[in-house]
Amino acid sequence: MSDTEIDFEHIKQYLGDDIELTKEVFGLFKNQVEMWSRGMTPDADDESWGAIMHSLKGSARAIGAHKLAELCAKGEGLKGEKGGIEVRSAHIHDVKFSIEKALIEIGRWEYRQTLASMRS
Numbered sequence: 467m468s469d470t471e472i473d474f475e476h477i478k479q480y481l482g483d484d485i486e487l488t489k490e491v492f493g494l495f496k497n498q499v500e501m502w503s504r505g506m507t508p509d510a511d512d513e514s515w516g517a518i519m520h521s522l523k524g525s526a527r528a529i530g531a532h533k534l535a536e537l538c539a540k541g542e543g544l545k546g547e548k549g550g551i552e553v554r555s556a557h558i559h560d561v562k563f564s565i566e567k568a569l570i571e572i573g574r575w576e577y578r579q580t581l582a583s584m585r586s
Contacts, residue, residue, distance in 0.1 A: 471568040472575070476530030485579055491529060492572045498525040499565050506561065508554035512545040515554070519544075522561070526568070534564040 481487045502518050502525075510518065523538035541557050 471571045473530030495529050508551045531568045537561050
């Protein structure tokens with residue numbers, strides 16, 4: 467794993483150098499995190515909480531956001547007695563911070579693509 471939030475080698479393994487497809491996958495990720503983040507509340511019932519963490523984990527894995535995927539995998543276990551309000555609140559903070567770092571990295575990649583297309 468790299469020090470970056472997004473493993474671009476992971477993406478390249480599946481998408482090659484297809485810039486447009488990569489943009490589409492990143493767009494899907496952004497839509498997913500926006501949608502699922504709204505339901506990420508510490509008082510969510512266990513079924514909803516687990517579904518949100520599972521969905522975010524899948525979205526993160528799809529783009530090679532390994533750190534975020536690991537956090538979400540850990541979050542899937544925060545149910546029942548393990549998933550108190552305080553524990554989930556702290557976990558939400560960590561997940562949202564990781565999402566923001568991934569979104570910043572995507573933004574940087576998109577900016578580099580825009581610059582490259584302007585030069586060509």
